[in-house]
Amino acid sequence: MHNQEDRHSVRPRRAFLVGLILPGQPGHVVEEHLDELAQLADTAGSVVVGRAVQSRKAPDAATFIGRGKAEQIAEEARELEADLLVFDDDLSGSQVKNVEEITKLQVMDRSALILDIFGQRARTREARTQVELARLQYMLPRLTRQWSHLSRQGGGFGTRGGEGEKQLEQDRRVLRARIRRLEDDLEKIERTRKVQRRGRDGFPSVALTGYTNAGKSTLFNRLTHAGALAEDRLFATLDAKLRRGPVGDGKYAVFADTVGFIRKLPHHLVSSFRSTLGEVTAADLVLHVVDRSHPRWREQMEVAEAVMDDLGVDRDRVMTVFNKSDAVLPEEPRNGDGVWVSAVTGEGIEALKAELGRRIGLQLPTRPAQEALPEVAPGLA
Numbered sequence: 001m002h003n004q005e006d007r008h009s010v011r012p013r014r015a016f017l018v019g020l021i022l023p024g025q026p027g028h029v030v031e032e033h034l035d036e037l038a039q040l041a042d043t044a045g046s047v048v049v050g051r052a053v054q055s056r057k058a059p060d061a062a063t064f065i066g067r068g069k070a071e072q073i074a075e076e077a078r079e080l081e082a083d084l085l086v087f088d089d090d091l092s093g094s095q096v097k098n099v100e101e102i103t104k105l106q107v108m109d110r111s112a113l114i115l116d117i118f119g120q121r122a123r124t125r126e127a128r129t130q131v132e133l134a135r136l137q138y139m140l141p142r143l144t145r146q147w148s149h150l151s152r153q154g155g156g157f158g159t160r161g162g163e164g165e166k167q168l169e170q171d172r173r174v175l176r177a178r179i180r181r182l183e184d185d186l187e188k189i190e191r192t193r194k195v196q197r198r199g200r201d202g203f204p205s206v207a208l209t210g211y212t213n214a215g216k217s218t219l220f221n222r223l224t225h226a227g228a229l230a231e232d233r234l235f236a237t238l239d240a241k242l243r244r245g246p247v248g249d250g251k252y253a254v255f256a257d258t259v260g261f262i263r264k265l266p267h268h269l270v271s272s273f274r275s276t277l278g279e280v281t282a283a284d285l286v287l288h289v290v291d292r293s294h295p296r297w298r299e300q301m302e303v304a305e306a307v308m309d310d311l312g313v314d315r316d317r318v319m320t321v322f323n324k325s326d327a328v329l330p331e332e333p334r335n336g337d338g339v340w341v342s343a344v345t346g347e348g349i350e351a352l353k354a355e356l357g358r359r360i361g362l363q364l365p366t367r368p369a370q371e372a373l374p375e376v377a378p379g380l381a
């Protein structure tokens with residue numbers, strides 16, 4: 001990934017977004033997905049200068065959108081002085097290479113963009129190791145003789161055009177060896193985390209999870225009076241943050257704020273973030289925070305539920321929290337199987353705490369806990 005200095009010295013990349021409409025998909029959904037992609041591109045530090053969608057029966061094997069469309073996009077993008085095409089879907093290594101050749105523009109797919117953001121945002125050793133592992137796993141099947149955008153960003157590693165199959169094979173070997181080393185590192189990190197988790201025994205644990213930007217950190221701050229970073233950006237939080245907070249009657253729980261989910265989250269990211277996400281898997285209770293004011297809140301809910309299923313989170317332990325109630329039209333019925341709150345105005349928070357106390361009440365310790373738990377990004381910050 002770029003280091004910070006690189007980022008400041010180059011002008012922001014000018015991104016042109018590309019979406020594909022497949023049969024049966026309403027156009028407005030694709031547009032809303034591109035809105036999200038624009039937010040991702042913005043978070044990654046690019047300026048979005050335009051977008052295009054293409055309807056097809058199926059993706060084109062060589063170019064994803066078709067050669068003619070690629071040529072047309074290249075022209076439009078050139079006029080807008082774009083230097084980067086960002087696809088809302090994942091492309092194969094050869095699709096990236098072919099579209100780069102046709103358009104003479106750098107091409108990035110959705111996973112590469114998300115990995116780029118994670119790379120920029122990772123601060124702790126754990127987060128950095130997890131992102132690097134996911135990035136290498138993403139690259140491995142995509143290494144081609146000339147392809148390179150991740151390797152160009154990757155600080156000197158990668159294939160150099162024209163050096164042939166031998167070079168490619170050698171690069172693959174290097175990648176695999178690095179992946180093994182990172183996996184070993186992560187295993188050690190996970191062991192430390194498990195030991196620390198045991199040290200918290202006696203306090204029930206409540207993990208906040210949900211789609212990115214749902215308001216997890218804002219709610220975490222409300223519940224624990226902590227200063228976790230809350231921002232109107234995607235993936236503001238990458239590391240798990242733990243802090244004690246009251247749940248009523250002088251009783252306390254340990255809350256965990258964690259990384260958010262997004263649709264089409266690169267598979268490797270979920271598996272390499274398993275130690276951070278372990279806070280969710282191991283929690284006594286999971287608060288699924290939903291931005292109820294978002295036009296695609298249902299889809300976002302389903303995405304988060306699917307990731308939780310993947311992680312093996314038992315649905316009985318999940319409580320849905322409909323957040324941002326202040327931004328929902330008053331005429332909309334406040335029903336659904338969840339607690340309605342606004343982490344910003346405080347509406348519904350007392351009811352949420354009472355419900356939390358009720359759900360975990362039986363396990364709560366009676367000893368008072370005065371001082372706040374230090375903010376731990378367990379052991380590794």
Ligand SMILES: Nc1nc2c(ncn2[C@@H]2O[C@H](COP(=O)(O)OP(=O)(O)OP(=O)(O)O)[C@@H](O)[C@H]2O)c(=O)[nH]1
Binds near residue numbers: 214259
């Ligand atoms: N109107 C309104 N905005 C909220 C509420 N809760 C959070 N927000 C805003 O939503 C944005 C995202 O909030 P965060 O708390 O950073 O969201 P998050 O879920 O932690 O996001 P990631 O860490 O990026 O996954 C911020 O601009 C918050 O101010 C709410 O109850 N009402």
Ligand SMILES: [Mg+2]
Binds near residue numbers: 216217218237258
């Ligand atoms: Mg957050």
